[in-house]
Amino acid sequence: MRKTLLIIPILFIVMTAFAPSAEIAIILNKENTIERLTVGEAKLYWLRKIKKRWPDLNKNIKPVDRKSGNPEQDAFYAKVLGMSATDVETYFSQRQYEAAEKPQDKFATDAAVIDFVAEEAGAIGFVNTASLTAEAKAKVKIVLIVP
Amino acid sequence: MKKLFLIIICATVYNFTLAQDTKIRFFGQPEFSNTSSTQTNNFKGVSNVGQYIKRDTSTSKTNFNTGTFALFVTSQLSDRISVLSEVSFSTSGNKSSFELQRLMVRYNFQDYFSVRAGKMFVPLGYWNNQFTLGLILQPTIQRPLALRTVSDGGVLQYKDTGVQIEGENITSARLSYKVLVGNGIGYYGSNDKTDHHVAVTAQVAAEPADGLKIIASGQFDRVEKGRPNPNGTIAALPDGGQLSLLVGSVAYRNPEKKPEFIAEFVHQTTNFDNIGKRTSYSGYVYGGYKVTGKITPYFLYNYTQAGASSTEADPYFAPLPVNINTLAIGARYKFNSNFIVKLEYENTLNKTIYQDITAGPLTLDKGFTNTSKNNTLRAQLAFVF
Secondary structure, eight states: OHHHHHHHHHHHHHHHHHSOOOOEEEEEETTOOOOOOOHHHHHHHHTTSSOSBOTTTOSBOEEEEEOSSSHHHHHHIIIIIOOOHHHHHHHHHHHHHHHOOOOOEEESSHHHHHHHHHHOTTEEEEEEGGGOOHHHHHHEEEEEEEO | OHHHHHHHHHHHHHHHHHSTTEEEEEEEOOEEEEEEEEEEEEEOOGGGTSOOEEEEEEEEEEEEEOOOEEEEEEEEOSSSEEEEEEEEEEEETTEEEEEEEEEEEEEEEETTEEEEEEEEEOSOSSHHHHOOSOTTSSSSSSOOGGGOOGGGTOSSOOEEEEEEEEEEEETTTTEEEEEEEEOOTTOOSSSOOOSOOOEEEEEEEEEEETTEEEEEEEEEEEEOTTSOOTTSSSSSOSSOEEEEEEEEEEEEOOTTSSEEEEEEEEEEEEEETTTEEEEEEEEEEEEEEOSSSSEEEEEEEEEEEESSBTTBOOTTTOSSOEEEEEEEEEEEEEEETTEEEEEEEEEEEEEEEOOOEEETTEEEEOOOEEEEEEEEEEEEEEEEO
């Protein structure tokens, strides 16, 4: 009984340590007229599922991703997309091979994602909320925080 | 000439890499197969009462195949314009060949209206547009016979050169449409076209739930007397006529869900000018279940009936009526999005029905059939880099 009581908190600590824990923010270019997105909408726009161009902006939706192996990407895939990294790659590859659709742009750091979203009117990206300094907040629009 | 072509390809590839937003991918899919075949010939003999003769022959072969190697290039030239090219290289015996599979430019006005021009897959069905020559994306080792490309032993032409208008994400039911006007059957975009006929292929689809697609497609064209049929089993078609190909498709594939399902039915009718109407049909069902994120067992059943009876072959498909049943059971293991291994067992029953041999009122031979059974074990390594 004592062993069981010990195992439960250990398991909890281990699971918490491996769960995607980063708090992320979904960001858009300042020109974009959209002010708020739900998790479901963010997913559909990022995957270019319901729209391929922003409705008011009339620009291509450009999903922005991080290069693999970082907590921000893990959190975004798990909490927003509900897909594995392999599924995301396969999804974009399929659309690229079928209709010459450009796959997502990938960057090594949050700072690079913020700079790209600030420059590209149609971009939609995700970053760790810790990376959103006052300077970064001035460059992009935050439309969703995912704890 | 071949060297010059390769140099041009390399130079093009190099220049593309310098351009922004250009993606170059190489697909490889080497394959191992072991096939055992049994052929049975049945002669019923003279006028239903004569001899019955049965002959069996068995063969088997083991084969390592390099498979098709495909070079795929896409580039986003501007906010609205993208281009795509796909070239395949394959080896058969001592000969190697390449084929320009697709080459097209796409202009995206809005979600509900885009234009493509060039050589592309015709908008028929689900499988034909969803899975390319890069077999890493395809759930099975081979395409279902119903939708196999001619270069891969199939019977119908699934590529064409022309102009396509399309739109998607229309209304909340996510309706989409595609209409292609192209050169049509027997023409692959070369300059050998001498008539004014064009083929029209159209598709409407809905995605009422995420991953669930319901599609209706049709192709309407004229086949020309004297030209070969698409799969080359008839060197010169005995008659010309109007061809219509109708395809109904239902597919459910959602990366977030475990089950996956595709079913398609192809019905082809040719109204020949002199020999009359001939019909053939084919259909398949694919089902798979993601046991884990990496392992997916699956099955694929295909049924094809070319020609309606022993006396009514469909010259568009084959000189003799053919009935084909194929069942494949397999599993794929996805190491990651760039490397997949597939293992498959396939059983094919191919029945060819010969016409009765008659002399005046007498039937000299009735019901001669050739039945071919093939059992094949296949393994495929599909990768992209």
